[in-house]
Amino acid sequence: MSIYINNTIAKKVYVKTDGAWKECVAVYVKNDGVWNKSFINTVNITLSGLVKNYNVWDSVVAEIGAVTYPVVANVTLTTGCNIVGTETNNYAFTAGNFPSGSQINLTLPAPSASITGRGGNGGYGQNSESYGGQGGNSGGHAIYTRTPIVIDNNGIIGSGGGGGAGGCGQRTYFASGNGGGGAGGYHEATTAFAQNPHLGTSNRSIPAGIGGLGAGIRGEVNNSPVAPNGTYTTGGAGGASAEGGNSRKGGAGGDLGLSGQSTCMAGGATGIVANGYSYISFINEGTFVGRKES
Numbered sequence: 001m002s003i004y005i006n007n008t009i010a011k012k013v014y015v016k017t018d019g020a021w022k023e024c025v026a027v028y029v030k031n032d033g034v035w036n037k038s039f040i041n042t043v044n045i046t047l048s049g050l051v052k053n054y055n056v057w058d059s060v061v062a063e064i065g066a067v068t069y070p071v072v073a074n075v076t077l078t079t080g081c082n083i084v085g086t087e088t089n090n091y092a093f094t095a096g097n098f099p100s101g102s103q104i105n106l107t108l109p110a111p112s113a114s115i116t117g118r119g120g121n122g123g124y125g126q127n128s129e130s131y132g133g134q135g136g137n138s139g140g141h142a143i144y145t146r147t148p149i150v151i152d153n154n155g156i157i158g159s160g161g162g163g164g165a166g167g168c169g170q171r172t173y174f175a176s177g178n179g180g181g182g183a184g185g186y187h188e189a190t191t192a193f194a195q196n197p198h199l200g201t202s203n204r205s206i207p208a209g210i211g212g213l214g215a216g217i218r219g220e221v222n223n224s225p226v227a228p229n230g231t232y233t234t235g236g237a238g239g240a241s242a243e244g245g246n247s248r249k250g251g252a253g254g255d256l257g258l259s260g261q262s263t264c265m266a267g268g269a270t271g272i273v274a275n276g277y278s279y280i281s282f283i284n285e286g287t288f289v290g291r292k293e294s
Contacts, residue, residue, distance in 0.1 A: 012041065012064065023069065040101075041071040048078040052086050052186060056104060057096040070101030077113040077155065082232065084186040085118040088140035088160060088271065092117055092185065095145035095276075103148050108155030108286070116156070117141040117290070118185025119212025119230040120163035120260060120268035125176030125241065125250050127224075136163030136251060136260035136268030139182045139212065142290060145276040152283040159290025160184035161235045161254030162268025163212050164227070164261045174243040177250035178227040180236030181212030182268060184256050187229075212253055214239065224250075235260065257289025 013024040028035045043063045047054065060073055077083065085092040093115045095104050108114070123134035139160025143149075151157075161183035167176030189208040206213070211230025227239030227250055235253030238261060251261030253268075260267030273290030274280055282288075 026070070041069060043071060043073045045073060045075045046078060047075065047083065048081050050186070051081065051083045053090055053092065053094075054083050055094045055096065057094070057098070060098075067098060070099050072103050072105065073098075074105045074107075076107045077109065077115075079110045080112045082113070083115040084184075085116070085140040085142070085160065086186050086188055088118050088120055088138055091141045091144040091275070093143045095143070095147050095149060097146040103150065104145070105150050105152075107152045108157070111155055113155035114157065114232060115142050116158055116184035116232055116256060117160035117271040117273075118187065119160040119182030119235070119253060120271075121213045122163040122179030122181050122215035122227050122236065122239075122250060122253055122260070123166035123265060123268075124215045125167035125178050125224050125239070125248065126169060127175035133166040133168065133176065133265055134179075134215070135165045135262075135265040136179050136182070136253070137212070138162055138268045139254065139271040140185050141272040141275065143274045143276070143280075145274075145279050147279060149280050150283060151280060151285070153286035153288060154284060156233065156256070156287045157273060157289075158184060158233075158256035158287065159271035159273040160212065161230060161256055161258050162260035162270050163215075164235065164238050164251030164253045165263045165265040165267045166215060167224075167238070167241055167248040167250040168264035169248045174241060175224045176248040177224050177241045178215030178239040179250040179260065179267070180227045180238050180253035181214045181230040182253040182260055182270075183211055183230040183233050183235045184271075185212075186210060187213055211236065214253070215250065232256070
């Protein structure tokens with residue numbers, strides 16, 4: 001319930017006691033002999049578009065100032081809103097640790113709304129220049145909380161897929177295939193130093209976009225084709241070797257919540273869909289994929 005003052009919801013309520021104004025933690029009203037809670041600090045948050053590395057605490061502090069008492073935060077994603085992690089070592093959605101008695105209500109209204117950890121990058125294939133190749137990189141994480149969250153998920157929540165491992169086997173002038181990028185999240189624009197024994201050296205610009213990066217795009221240590229990036233939900237396919245065909249292909253990136261494909265090297269592990277899973281309850285679980293940690 002809420003308290004209205006001049007048709008406006010009160011964000012905080014104070015009472016004067018012993019000559020000093022003190023903030024109320026909650027307000028109760030007795031109705032028909034029963035005490036009912038009529039007020040607790042409540043913040044309504046609506047998110048839209050592309051949102052990177054979101055933190056609920058920051059939004060609540062921006063709305064009501066210092067958080068010293070329990071609050072209820074109602075976080076609603078609009079249709080088409082994508083909350084993403086931009087690095088594999090961070091979380092797309094961080095709730096944090098609010099005062100005891102607080103609660104977060106998280107609503108994803110449609111399949112096009114999502115919370116996804118960043119996809120892991122694919123690994124390079126072995127080549128004939130004594131380069132040993134590379135396994136896939138791990139995916140990133142979706143939700144971190146130490147505050148109770150009630151989730152109504154009609155969309156997609158998942159950890160980043162692991163990157164596919166590079167292909168195996170060395171043949172003169174024909175490197176093995178590169179690993180595909182894992183599904184999920186977002187990679188920022190960057191510049192990579194490319195070094196290729198056949199093509200020389202250069203700086204390569206990498207535009208921002210969705211999913212983990214397929215190997216080969218970050219700087220070519222072999223002459224195999226660049227493997228595809230991941231999308232929000234699907235890992236990129238493993239790349240072909242420099243000689244073409246299906247021999248010595250790289251591993252596919254993992255779909256959302258799944259590890260990347262292994263070759264003679266390991267595919268990247270998926271990330272964590274929920275760190276603090278014991279704090280989460282569901283109205284609708286929907287698509288909720290990846291590793292869970294209590």
